[in-house]
Amino acid sequence: MRFLALTLLVSGFAQAKSIKDYDFYNYDVFFTNPQCEGYEYDETVYSNEGDVLRSKPENVYCKRGDKEGNQKREASPHFNLRKLIENEDVNEMFLTFLSFSNSDIADALCDAIESRNLKVTFIIDKGSRSNEGKRRNLDKVAACRAKNTPENEMNIPRTEFRGQVGGLGYAHNKIIIAKYKSEPKKTTLVFASGNMSSGTVLHHENWHFLTTSTESYISQVHECIAEGMLDHSHSIRASRRANRSAMSAMDNFKNYMTECRSKIETPEEDDIKTYVVPSDGDEAMENIVKGIKAAEKVDVAVHRFTHPDLREAMKEAAKKGKRVRMVADDDIYWVGENAPRNNGNITCRGAQNVGANMCFEYFNMRSVDRSGVDVRFMETNHNVFLLHHNKYIIFDYAEENERADGVHCGAGNFTQAAFSKNFENFYYITVPEVVETFKAQYEYMFTELATAEEEMPDTMVMP
Incomplete structure (x- = not known):
């Protein structure tokens, strides 16, 4: 039985323009903002401007x-994910992520399955299917069963692997859809x-x-995404007998999304717009470029930084004297600074990635920096692959x-694949409280957490 019996509803709020107009509305944004001590260096380290660090x-x-x-911090996403999973009124959860390695969340899901027969459906990127280590927590959840429940009434956890087939890239979505037993029209979307x-x-x-109304x-549209990923x-393959033409996985999904959306009679909210990839990637990037102009x-926060349209729009805006700022993982800095030299010049030939960042991203960063973009770096611990993984624009x-x-935000990085062939979910949000929350977070990150180049260590050293 499919997870979602997709019913596209004609809203009682046909004239609604804001997401706030719907029943059950509540919108919280949680930034991880981890609390970690200032780990001391084991040796004398100097900054680029000569100060001792x-x-x-x-x-x-x-x-x-x-x-x-x-x-355990109540303001952390982790705490609030557990709170949602442990909510006894939540009876169904759909989750789609690139990967699932969080054992504490796996334990919480298993406890909910055992104690109240929570229905759980996972979609994970195909790259985890044959990797025992990446499957460990998925298999843990898959083995959980409701206690004191007749076998024919048990909700058996379901896991499907998607992406990397028929023109599709990674299954890179980051979505949870939670449903409620006492309020069938209530849902919580986590992205x-x-x-x-x-x-x-x-x-x-x-x-x-x-949290909003179904x-x-x-x-x-999130129901469409879930159904599309599960079944489309x-x-x-082409079939003469069935009078069926061949269709790639990408085209199958895109066609389904077009059909599914056409059946939604409720107008899209004007303060939160959803972009689904592969389907709306060009439209999403066009909105970004128009917004920057x-x-x-x-204000830009990046993990990966390869999309030429974004790079050029940022350069153009900075050259016109606009204030443009960017916060990036320091991996994007070190991947270039540690690259081989040819006659004193950095070359990417033979360069090693640092974290997930590639050498050419360093040159993209330098390109916007030279154009007047104020760039700062989050000095994260790439030894254990801890990252500045934000990707948003204010x-x-x-x-x-x-x-x-x-605010533009969502699952995808600022890469061409994220706007063309991956499974991704992007959003453009103008809800004033959400925008102000992002502005305050960016100021905190840019002024108190991120490091300007002159204050960066002159060598890549980890405590």
């Missing part, structure tokens, strides 16, 4: 041992920059918890501009 920045550079304490890994606690991430457009993400101030418009300030 005693330690890595506090609350930026973390170690695995910092996990347990941060999981994030982070995976179900250290992304709930020690990476630098943003997680959104939006009658809202955003709820219904495979390639179709129109905004007075632009658009701050002049008062005379008719556009409301907004």
Whole structure:
């Protein structure tokens, strides 16, 4: 039986323009903001401007041992994920992530399955299917069964692997859909920059918890995403007998999303727009570029930084004298600074990745930096693959501009694959409280956590 009996609802709020107009509305954004000590260097380290550095920045550079304490912080995404899973009124959860390595969340899901027969459906990237280590927590959840429940009434956990077939890239979505027993029209959508890994606690991430009505457009389009990934993400062979043409997995999914959306009679909310990839990637990037051109101030947070349209839009805005800032993982800095030299010049030939960042991203960063973008770095612990994994843009418009300030955010990195062939979920949000929350977070990150180049260590040293 499929997880979602997809019913596209005609909303009682046909004239609703804001997500706030729906029943059950509640919207919280949680940033991981891990609390970690300032780990001291074991040797004398100097900054690029010659000052002695005693330690890595506090609350930026973390170690695995910092996990347990941060999981218990009430403001952490991890704490609130457990709170949602442990809610006894939640009777069904759909989850799709690139990976699932978080044992504490696996235990919480298993407890919920055993204690109240929670129905759980996972979609994970195909790359985890044949990897025993990556499957460990998925298999743990899959083996859980409800206690004191007749076998024919048990909800058996379901796991499906998607992506990397028929033109599709990674299954890179980061979505949870929670349903409620006592209120069938109530749903909580969780969408994030982070995976179900250290992304709930020690990476630098943003997680959104939006409770709304199933009658809202955003709820219904997420039902389309789930159904599309479950049942319309495979390639179709041609068949004369069935009068059927061949279709790639990508085209199958895109066609389904077009059909599914066409049946949603509720108008899309004007303060939160959903972009689904592969389907809406070009539209999402076009919105970003238009936003950068129109905004007075632009703040960018990146993990990967390869999309040429974003790079060029940032350069153009900075050259026009607009305030453009960027926060990146320091891996993007060190991948270039540690690359081989040819006649004194950095060359990517033979360069080793640092974390997930590749050498050419260093040159993209240098390109915007030379154009006047103010770039700072989060000094994370790539020895254990802890990352600045945020990917969002804040658009701050002049008062005379008719556009409301907004935030682009979601699962995908600023790469071409994320806007073309991966499974991704992006959002453009103008809910004032959400935008102001992002603005405050960015100021904290840029001014208190991130490091300017002149203050960076002159060599890559880990405590």
